[in-house]
Structures are given as structure tokens and as C-alpha cells.
Amino acid sequence: MKTIIATITATFLMSLMGSQVVLASPKEDLKSFRAYFKSKFPDTPFDDFINGVYAIDPPSREQWEAIEEFPPYEINIDNGEGLFNKPFKNGKTYADCFDNGGENVRQNYPHFDEASSQVVTLEMAINECRIKNGEAPLGLGKGDIADISAYMAFTSRGSRFDVGIPNKDAEDWYEKGKHFFYAKRGQLNMACADCHVYYSGSYARAELLSPALGQPTHFPVYRSKWGGLGTLQRRYEGCNKQVRARPFKLQGEEYRALEYFHTYMSNGLEVNGPGARK
Amino acid sequence: MENSIKVRARESDGVVTFKALISHPMETGLRKNKKTGEPIPAHFIQEVDVDSNGKRQLTAYWGGSISKNPYLSFKYAGKKGDKLTVSWTDNQGEKDSIEASVK
Numbered sequence: 001m002k003t004i005i006a007t008i009t010a011t012f013l014m015s016l017m018g019s020q021v022v023l024a025s026p027k028e029d030l031k032s033f034r035a036y037f038k039s040k041f042p043d044t045p046f047d048d049f050i051n052g053v054y055a056i057d058p059p060s061r062e063q064w065e066a067i068e069e070f071p072p073y074e075i076n077i078d079n080g081e082g083l084f085n086k087p088f089k090n091g092k093t094y095a096d097c098f099d100n101g102g103e104n105v106r107q108n109y110p111h112f113d114e115a116s117s118q119v120v121t122l123e124m125a126i127n128e129c130r131i132k133n134g135e136a137p138l139g140l141g142k143g144d145i146a147d148i149s150a151y152m153a154f155t156s157r158g159s160r161f162d163v164g165i166p167n168k169d170a171e172d173w174y175e176k177g178k179h180f181f182y183a184k185r186g187q188l189n190m191a192c193a194d195c196h197v198y199y200s201g202s203y204a205r206a207e208l209l210s211p212a213l214g215q216p217t218h219f220p221v222y223r224s225k226w227g228g229l230g231t232l233q234r235r236y237e238g239c240n241k242q243v244r245a246r247p248f249k250l251q252g253e254e255y256r257a258l259e260y261f262h263t264y265m266s267n268g269l270e271v272n273g274p275g276a277r278k
Numbered sequence: 279m280e281n282s283i284k285v286r287a288r289e290s291d292g293v294v295t296f297k298a299l300i301s302h303p304m305e306t307g308l309r310k311n312k313k314t315g316e317p318i319p320a321h322f323i324q325e326v327d328v329d330s331n332g333k334r335q336l337t338a339y340w341g342g343s344i345s346k347n348p349y350l351s352f353k354y355a356g357k358k359g360d361k362l363t364v365s366w367t368d369n370q371g372e373k374d375s376i377e378a379s380v381k
Contacts, residue, residue, distance in 0.1 A: 069286075069297070070284075070286055070297045070299055070349065070351075072299070072347060072349070074284060074299060075284075075299065075301050075347055078280065082280075227345065227346060228346075
């Protein structure tokens with residue numbers, strides 16, 4: 001009798017373990033992510049994915065290259081440089097808050113901050129710097145914060161993203177972001193992955209869908225549609241609204257987790273922000 | 279005061295390609311302040327002049343339909359080293375100008 005119970009319990013436990021979803025590790029996710037886009041766009045070199053749709057569509061690339069000769073975000077970079085160098089009321093500057101005086105650091109964001117046990121994005125770090133020095137935080141989607149972020153991205157151009165996942169808590173943030181990316185939402189019941197993985201390279205009405213690989217590298221971005229510069233999370237908000245989902249708070253946990261996953265998937269690619277897009 | 283005009287001019291085969299990016303709000307006067315409902319007063323560039331070595335190459339008459347931070351580009355016959363003067367005036371009486379040389 002005891003043996004039977006033991007066997008049944010053992011089998012039950014084994015089946016539980018067997019039915020548990022084996023979570024692939026982030027490294028494996030990254031490998032299969034890259035392999036997917038490599039096979040979908042075989043003529044596009046890996047490094048070129050940072051250019052989004054312009055890496056996969058020659059006619060619009062020509063137009064974009066013409067714009068890049070004298071890009072609209074130049075004004076924002078200059079403005080951002082001025083804002084970055086202007087001292088706070090207490091005399092300190094942004095350079096005091098960041099490694100290397102804030103130059104060439106874009107590729108280190110977002111990262112998992114072990115001290116506060118959360119993911120920190122560049123915009124969040126900019127505001128934390130302001131609060132620490134007695135200044136009011138900036139609005140998170142556009143305006144001054146985008147200009148400062150643009151300047152910091154510009155000084156980091158060419159450096160490659162290398163987002164790390166140092167511990168289990170960080171991996172939880174990664175998994176949250178990954179889940180967000182693949183989960184369907186909104187009235188249109190679509191996931192980020194629907195447009196930017198499965199249908200990347202296809203058209204949604206008149207727009208070509210960009211591949212998710214290399215997507216965050218060029219942010220903040222001057223979007224012709226916005227007529228101005230905006231941050232990555234401003235775009236997340238817009239994308240969520242586009243599938244008629246209620247957007248989340250900028251720099252809240254959801255979007256930070258998403259940015260963490262999203263940027264991890266672009267590891268090894270160069271910073272090319274700020275960018276210009278349609 | 280930061281200059282509002284950025285100029286790039288390159289010569290190739292006797293043709294200078296002139297490009298300029300001007301920082302200007304280019305308000306049409308039709309937009310309303312979202313909070314107060316008051317119309318935002320019109321503030322847009324009315325004339326842009328480009329001179330090369332003192333000789334007028336282009337006069338542009340603009341209105342409110344030109345976008346914010348306008349980009350202007352045109353070609354003219356010229357050579358490297360030409361001294362360019364670019365200036366604009368707007369409907370509120372403001373003006374700015376910059377000098378540059380053709381590369």
C-alpha cells in the first residue's frame with residue numbers, strides 16, 4: 001500500500017516537473033532571435049539592423065540617407081548639449097552623476113541596478129540626477145529629457161550595447177519584459193512581436209514594419225510624424241495606443257522591463273542615436 | 279545667443295549644393311493653446327536671403343505653411359571658397375543671419 005502511494009506520488013511529482021514549461025535562458029532567446037531575423041532578411045548584414053526599415057527597404061533608404069546628410073535632430077543635439085552642460089542650482093552638473101562624465105554611456109542603459117534592485121533606463125537616470133541635486137524631474141516622453149538623451153546618445157555613437165543580466169532578480173525583469181513583448185493586448189489583440197517579429201518587413205497599411213532586432217539603438221528618435229524628438233517609451237506608449245490598448249506609465253515597471261528585454265535583444269549592435277524616422 | 283541657422287554648402291563640378299537648417303517655431307497663428315484656448319500668435323519667417331560673394335542667389339518668401347525648423351536646399355553655379363551670407367526676417371520683426379563658406 002505504502003509503495004503504491006509512493007509510486008503514485010512520485011509519478012504525480014514527475015509529471016508536474018515534466019509539464020512545467022522549461023524557460024529558455026536569455027542567451028538562448030538571443031540566439032534564436034538573431035537567427036530568426038538572419039533567415040528572414042538574409043541580405044541584411046547584422047550591423048545594419050540598427051537602421052530599421054531602411055536596412056530592409058532600398059527606396060526609403062535613399063530618402064533617409066538624404067535626410068541624414070543634414071538631419072533634423074541636429075538642433076536637438078545642440079540643445080541637449082547646452083542643457084547637459086548647464087549647472088544645477090547647486091552648482092553640480094549631469095556629468096557628476098554619470099560614469100565618464102556622462103559621455104559615451106548610452107550603451108550601458110538600461111541596466112539592472114543591484115543596489116535598488118530595479119532596471120534603470122537613461123531617462124530615469126537623468127531624472128534621478130535632477131532630483132538628487134534638488135531640481136524638478138523632467139517630463140518623460142519629449143522635450144528637454146529627449147534632447148539631453150539625444151546628446152548623450154550622440155556622444156556614444158559607435159559603442160555597442162551589452163546589456164547584462166547579473167542575477168535572478170534581473171532575470172525576472174527580463175522575463176517580465178519578454179512576456180510583455182509577446183503578449184497580445186488591446187482591442188486589436190496584437191503583440192509587439194506580431195508586427196515586429198512575425199510581420200516585420202510586411203506592410204501595415206502604408207507603413208513597412210521594422211524588425212525588432214536593432215530597434216531601440218537609434219532612440220531617442222526624431223519622428224516626422226511627431227515633428228520632433230521623442231524617447232523610446234514615448235513610442236511604446238504610441239504603439240500601445242495604436243492597437244487600442246491603454247498605455248502604461250512612462251518609466252513605470254512595465255515599460256522599463258520591456259525596454260530591458262528589447263535592448264538585450266539588440267546586444268552587440270551599435271548605438272546610432274539620435275535617429276530620424278518617418 | 280546661439281545662431282538659429284546651420285549651413286552646409288558643398289561644391290562639385292561647378293555646382294554648389296546649399297543646405298540650411300533653421301531653428302524657428304513657424305507658428306501659423308491658427309493653433310490654440312490647449313490650456314487657455316487662446317490662439318498662439320503667428321510667428322513665422324517671411325523672407326530668407328542667400329548671398330554668395332555679395333551677389334543675391336536666392337530670395338524665398340515664406341508663409342505659415344512652412345514647417346517648424348525649416349530645411350532649405352538649392353543649387354547654384356559657384357565655386358569652393360564662395361562667401362555665403364544667409365539671413366531671414368520674420369513677421370514679428372525678428373531676424374538672424376550667418377556667414378559660411380562653400381567647401
